Amino acid sequence: MPAYKSIEWLEDQKALRLLDQTKIPAELKYVTLSRVEDIAAAITDMVVRGAPAIGVTAAYGLAVAAWQEESDLLSATMTRVADADAILRASRPTAVNLCWALDQMHNRVARQQPTSLVAYRAALVDAAHALAREDVEINKAIGHAALDIVPQEATFIHHCNTGGIATVDYGTALGIIRIAHEAGRKVHVYVDETRPRLQGGRLTSWELQQLGISHQIIVDGASGFVMKNKSVDMCVVGCDRVAMNGDVANKIGTYNLALVAKAHGVPFFVAAPISTIDPEMPSGDQIEIEERPASEITEIDGVKVAPEGAEVFNPAFDVTPAHLISGIITEKGIIYPPFDETLKTLFLSNEQDHE
Structure with missing residues (x-):
């Protein structure tokens, strides 16, 4: 611990x-x-x-x-x-x-x-x-549910930070990696740096160091090269909101990673507590996307890296369409497409369990 x-x-x-x-x-x-x-x-x-x-x-x-x-x-x-x-x-x-x-x-x-x-x-x-x-x-429970799809020697790509500091402990997507490691799987992680706030390079790498898990930091734009030239078994990411059709809002860059994974035939899994499923959200088109200050892009640790006065668009999240997602890993197990059916069944079953 x-x-x-x-x-x-x-x-x-x-x-x-x-x-x-x-x-x-x-x-x-x-x-x-x-x-x-x-x-x-x-x-x-x-x-x-x-x-x-x-x-x-x-x-x-x-x-x-x-x-x-x-x-x-x-x-x-x-x-x-x-x-x-x-x-x-x-x-x-x-x-x-x-x-x-x-x-x-x-x-x-x-x-x-x-x-x-x-x-x-x-x-x-x-x-x-x-x-x-x-x-x-x-x-x-999410981590243990994922063990069935994690091979004995597993290479992951992970985006942003979803570990014990993004939760109370263990984490969602990073919790899957941690539990696989604790279960004796030989794990290696390619860690997207996750611009602009570098949650992967700063936080995920730090957590993996604390846990003794093998990893390498890559720039966000290197994921295609890595998937083409390395044996990547799966991408695992967390999420901030799941729409009822399976569209997922997560840290900006997740959509890009899902597109690259699809192009290279690499399974793309989302770790999502059931509490992240929004029954009021029919699709990702309705999800409000937070925009953050320009300085997150124009500066790194207070050092300016862009021309003075340059205009910035800084969405903090993007929406990954359901058709790019291989499965959603929840505490009740893994659900697969068609998500508009399986998510509804999962959500209704979970509500009945809590009645």
Whole structure:
């Protein structure tokens, strides 16, 4: 088990401690946040990132808000939590886990029907703890579900970062690689650097080093060369939202990687907790794509790499069409095309399990 923790509730301080992902690999730094406004800023500024980690962070954000309220009145605290909910929902638009986790918090607390301030605050903390525990269990289940398709000697291409720091622990796509490694498979990973924020080069490589997993960083544009000249068994990526037709929103560059994989006959798998499936989203065409500051492209670590005044278009995500995806690996197993049928069946089955 790695020594670092991506997310930790500090009971004595009624605060949330986050691993600052903007500092890796140069520094292992934590930030302690006791205001919901600071938690929302940490999500926006990518101090914490990765759809599952964002969701659990937002969940704890509601607990922080309950303790941030100075009044002893339950009604005032509930109003403060409702305001916090709105702030957190606005922090990043593309990842469905953010709103899903907040909805889960409200539903789980409501089921407990707390009638006092003490009970209400405790219910919020307990619900956030439960989501954190479930995230680890889900990630492990995704990894074990994938073992059936991972050969004894497996070479992967991975995009962005989907590991233990993008979740509570283990990770989604990177969790598949980690569990294959722990199961004794001989694993090697080609790690897309993932411009413009270099989540692959900075974060995935760092995590793989901590886990002792063989890997090499490649520039995003090298994936075609690697697939043509190396024996790549599969691409595995995570996602921030799955539409009901199987279209997937993920870090910018995922679509390109899927096209290259299709051209070279390399299977392209998406790791997706069921919470990432959006039943309100019929196709990827309706997914809101976050645009981020121009400086992410024009600068690297504060050093300008583009002409002054150059115009920039910086979408943070793209949508990979369902026809490019070989399978979606969930905690309930792997589903295959036609996704408009198999996703609906999976989603309905999961809802029935939780009734």
